[in-house]
Amino acid sequence: xxxxxxxxxxxxxxxxxxxxxxxxxxxxxxxxxxxxxxxxxxxxxxxxxxxxxxxxxxxxxxxxxxxxxxxxxxxxxxxxxxxxxxxxxxxxxxxxxxxxxxxxxxxxxxxxxxxxxxxxxxxxxxxxxxxxxxxxxxxxxxxxxxxxxxxxxxxxxxxxxxxxxxxxxxxxxxxxxxxxxxxxxxxxxxxxxxxxxxxxxxxxxxxxxxxxxxxxxxxxxxxxxxxxxxxxxxxxxxxxxxxxxxxxxxxxxxxxxxxxxxxxxxxxxxxxxxxxxxx
Amino acid sequence: xxxxxxxxxxxxxxxxxxxxxxxxxxxxxxxxxxxxxxxxxxxxxxxxxxxxxxxxxxxxxxxxxxxxxxxxxxxxxxxxxxxxxxxxxxxxxxxxxxxxxxxxxxxxxxxxxxxxxxxxxxxxxxxxxxxxxxxxxxxxxxxxxxxxxxxxxxxxxxxxxxxxxxxxxxxxxxxxxxxxxxxxxxxxxxxxxxxxxxxxxxxxxxxxxxxxxxxxxxxxxxxxxxxxxxxxxxxxxxxxxxxxxxxxxxxxxxxxxxxxxxxxxxxxxxxxxxxxxxxxxxxxxxxxxxxxxxxxxxxxxxxxxxxxxxxxxxxxxxxxxxxxxxxxxxxxxxxxxxxxxxxxxxxxxxxxxxxxxxxxxxxxxxxxxxxxxxxxxxxxxxxxxxxxxxxxxxxxxxxxxxxxxxxxxxxxxxxxxxxxx
Numbered sequence: 289x290x291x292x293x294x295x296x297x298x299x300x301x302x303x304x305x306x307x308x309x310x311x312x313x314x315x316x317x318x319x320x321x322x323x324x325x326x327x328x329x330x331x332x333x334x335x336x337x338x339x340x341x342x343x344x345x346x347x348x349x350x351x352x353x354x355x356x357x358x359x360x361x362x363x364x365x366x367x368x369x370x371x372x373x374x375x376x377x378x379x380x381x382x383x384x385x386x387x388x389x390x391x392x393x394x395x396x397x398x399x400x401x402x403x404x405x406x407x408x409x410x411x412x413x414x415x416x417x418x419x420x421x422x423x424x425x426x427x428x429x430x431x432x433x434x435x436x437x438x439x440x441x442x443x444x445x446x447x448x449x450x451x452x453x454x455x456x457x458x459x460x461x462x463x464x465x466x467x468x469x470x471x472x473x474x475x476x477x478x479x480x481x482x483x484x485x486x487x488x489x490x491x492x493x494x495x496x497x498x499x500x501x502x503x504x505x506x507x508x509x510x511x512x513x514x515x516x517x518x519x520x521x522x523x524x525x526x527x528x529x530x531x532x533x534x535x536x537x538x539x540x541x542x543x544x545x546x547x548x549x550x551x552x553x554x555x556x557x558x559x560x561x562x563x564x565x566x567x
Numbered sequence: 568x569x570x571x572x573x574x575x576x577x578x579x580x581x582x583x584x585x586x587x588x589x590x591x592x593x594x595x596x597x598x599x600x601x602x603x604x605x606x607x608x609x610x611x612x613x614x615x616x617x618x619x620x621x622x623x624x625x626x627x628x629x630x631x632x633x634x635x636x637x638x639x640x641x642x643x644x645x646x647x648x649x650x651x652x653x654x655x656x657x658x659x660x661x662x663x664x665x666x667x668x669x670x671x672x673x674x675x676x677x678x679x680x681x682x683x684x685x686x687x688x689x690x691x692x693x694x695x696x697x698x699x700x701x702x703x704x705x706x707x708x709x710x711x712x713x714x715x716x717x718x719x720x721x722x723x724x725x726x727x728x729x730x731x732x733x734x735x736x737x738x739x740x741x742x743x744x745x746x747x748x749x750x751x752x753x754x755x756x757x758x759x760x761x762x763x764x765x766x767x768x769x770x771x772x773x774x775x776x777x778x779x780x781x782x783x784x785x786x787x788x789x790x791x792x793x794x795x796x797x798x799x800x801x802x803x804x805x806x807x808x809x810x811x812x813x814x815x816x817x818x819x820x821x822x823x824x825x826x827x828x829x830x831x832x833x834x835x836x837x838x839x840x841x842x843x844x845x846x847x848x849x850x851x852x853x854x855x856x857x858x859x860x861x862x863x864x865x866x867x868x869x870x871x872x873x874x875x876x877x878x879x880x881x882x883x884x885x886x887x888x889x890x891x892x893x894x895x896x897x898x899x900x901x902x903x904x905x906x907x908x909x910x911x912x913x914x915x916x917x918x919x920x921x922x923x924x925x926x927x928x929x930x931x932x933x934x935x936x937x938x939x940x941x942x943x944x945x946x947x948x949x950x951x952x953x954x955x956x957x958x959x960x961x962x963x964x965x966x967x968x969x970x971x972x973x974x975x976x977x978x979x980x981x982x983x984x985x986x987x988x
Contacts, residue, residue, distance in 0.1 A: 298632065298668035299612055299824060299891040299927070336885045336932040338878075338902075339976065340947045343935055364874060364976075416875075427875060540943045 335367045344539050345371055353410065357438055359538040366433040369412075373436075378404040378429050381486065383421060400424035404432040405490025412436035413487070413515065439491040440521035444471045452494040456524055460517030463509035464502035467517050472497045483507060484514040491518060609897045611827040614667070614889030616820035616936050625821060628739040629731050630679065634665035634888065635937060636819025637751045641681040641717040643725060643743025645965035646754040652768070654687035655709020656695050660769050661685035663752050663816060667927065669891065670718075677959050679726070680718040684929065684953065684971065685752075687711040690944045693973065700972055701912065712973055714953050715966040749776045750815040762788040772815070817937045822889060830883040869904040877902040881930070888936065891927040899928045899952040906949075906974045914970060919960035923970055928952040949974040 337343045342365045344350050353372045356363060363369060370376065382401045387394045398421045405411040414432030418424035442455025452474055459468040472479070472495040478488050480498040488496060504510045616634050625631040627639035640646060652660055664684040671677040687693070692711040699708040722728050724741065731737040747755040747768035755766025759773065762785045767773040777785075880900055881887060890900060901907050913923050929951040939945050954970045 298630065298670055299614075299893075334885055337935050338881070338931045340941050340945075343939075344941045346935070347941075349941070365878070427879070430878070431871075431875070540941060 335365075337365060337367075339364050340540065341365075342368055350539055353436070354438065355539060358536070361538070363434055363436075366430045369433040369436055373406050373410060376404055376406050376410075376433070377490070378402055378432065379486070379490070380425055380428075381483070383424065386417065398424045400428040402428040402432045403487055403490050404429065404436065405487075405492070407490060407492045409439045409441065409492050410436045411439060411487060411491040411515075411518065413511070437515070437519055438522060439493065439518045440524075441493060442471065444473045444495070453496050454493065454521055455526060456521075458517050458520045458524060460513045460515070460520060462513040462516055463506060465504055465506065465509040465513045466501045467510070467513040468499045468501075469514075469517050470497040470499070471495075480514075481510070483511055487511065487514055487518075609892045609894055611897075612891040613825050613827050613830075613884055613887040614822040614891065615825065615884075615886055616888050616933070617823050619819065619821040622819065624733075625819070626739075628726055628737055629733070630668045630681070632665075632667045632822040632824070634820045634822055634933060635817035636663070637816060638663045638666055638683055640743060641679060641719060641725075642965045643739070643741070646744060647715055647966045649756075651713065651715075651966075651968060652685075652753050654689075654692050654711045655699070656692040656711055657687065657689060659687060659689075659771055660747075660750060660753055661711070661713060662688050662750075665822065665889070665929065665933070667822060667889070667891070669893070669926070671893075671959055674959065675720050676961050677718045678721040679723070680716065680959065682926070682953065682955065682969070683715040683717070683966070684951070685713045685715070686946075688946060690946055693946065693948070693975065696973065697975065710971070712951065712971045714955075714969040714971045716955055716959070716969050717966050718959065718961070747772055749773070752816070759785065761785050764788050775815075820936065824891075825884075827884065827890075873904040874902055886932060888930050888933040889927055890930065893924070893926045895924065897925055899925055899950065901952075901974060902949040903974060903976070905977070908952075908972050913954055913972075916956040916958075916960060916969075918962045918964070918967055919956060919958060921956060921958050921960065923954040924957045926953050926955045947976065949976050 335342075335346070337346045341350075341356070341361055341363065345368045350356065350372070353369070356368075356372075380400060380402050384399050385396050386399055387396050397417050397419055399415060399417040400421070402414050402416075402425065403411065404414070412432040412435040414428040414430065414435060416424045416427035416431055418427055440455055441451035442453060443451055444453050453471045454469045455471070457468065457470050459466055461467075467484070474495055476495040476497065478485050478493065478496055478498075480488060480496070481500070481504065484498065498514075500510070500513075502509070614632070619625050619633070622636075625633050625636070625639060627641060627643065630641075631639055633639065654661055662685065664686045666681055666683045668679075668681050670680045689711075696711040699710055702708065719725070726740055745755045745766050747753050748765045749767060749772035753768035755768055757767045757769070757773070759765040759767065759781070765776070765781065765785075765788065767776070877900055915921060916923055929948075931948055931950065934946060934948075939947075950973075952972045952974070954972065956967075956969065960967075
């Protein structure tokens, strides 16, 4: 018995066999952690947030993605985006195998390219490389969710119905590729090349004319230029933004002010205190 | 839709080279990248927090592993001294974070071994602590995160040599030193000057207790006869701490241990229907170089990659709060690429001058369970990795200090050349 250390359950090598089983005797609830995870609880209920923003979202203090965009807070957990958007669809655009030469032959991995969007003003793009196709797709979806951006839509002419096109002529540039998006009347559809068309569909833009320049063969720059263009839709100053902005506190600050206000009322005037005596 | 696709693609295979009629065309050869999936997985034990069924089961003679609440001191007499119980920056006494019971087989002196982690609840102190942990060489730096290790042999003056029976009759062999009345954590070395009965560990706690109720009770206590008993072994009146427990301690949980390998990776299980839709998978021999450039643009950078693998690893058991692996080759699971210590940044053991090795790490899910507020001065960390003496040395000091490395999320995300929101 001198070899085994400690009583009861503790961490360390010997704890694995008996620690787990012995612990189960105290409460069967822990067994559920292993067995009953399959599909019983939804993904969101199982999520334990790891970042401060995640905690704020889980507790319900933040209700929309727009609050996060307003303060440019970095989003690190994809469950945040899941919790704040409805109907986020994803589509795998392409999976290519890539290879690396090793002494023992080639090592093949798969690169997955996924675009996500809710068709209502939010798109994201993700790329992931992994040994298995399923892993790559899953990782790419997560990365795509993390890169979701808002897209502003407007009207071509009469403001009837919902916005359907870009609000104004915007242009985005990446590398040598410039992409120009021009508002189009209803029914025009998305007039663009194959891959940016997909991105624009996911963004929720129904009609747009595009014009591109430069080496659009480099699809990387091409898609990034359209992304840049979409980002600029919210950066363009139109007359409806002429009013003075009222700045609001970031979610991290909101609650501090409240607490400090209460504290100032409750502080009692300092009374003389009896000093402690050393023992 | 996603799961169907995943199932279909699971069985996609690459046709071998011999089947190609043409000779092998040029394939896209990647530059050598670090393959994060090549690490073998160590056998890691995970800790989960649970509400204790009975708080009495978390007392020190039952050798618990717990988080929050009051520490169950292993050695109830020689508690950590004055200067090591204070935060190095604000001077407040540190707050108890968690303790784990982790004995080491093979050595007699480490039959009982507990590691305690204390932390200052102020984020400002933690940010200053970041600077301190990088420069360790100049003596013992002032930190706001402290880890103590205490070990006892099987036969010791405090506990019996038989394992506890867990039937309610276990008792410690001796009572410990009296503890502070406000925090219940540290030794109550100072007495209130007027009633001479209430004990405190520091002036700050005396001031707080005075403001929240002791002022009115003090003169009543002078008259009464009974001393307030709050000792280090837990045979104490927990109602005494009602005031303190709300402010000075985090909610109490028990830490339950499970093996990480016991958690099946949910996504990798399941049936695989073998209708391979290889329409999306392009032909093996011809790569779309244009699309390649898209992928290069959007693929994550180093920080994001390490974050992604961190998320993937914890997704097997998202409620974990602690990862334990005391292996010579074990490495902690870092959420970020930046802010990792190299071998030279980890100082030697300050008692035996031997090397330290990684033992366990605390995950940020604990903050969620503690209900830490989310304003700008509330705690937030990426992970806290604890390095302990490899030899688990003995010394005359009962609670030996070990080294903790805190990795926090950067305040601003600097992503050069990336799409920023």
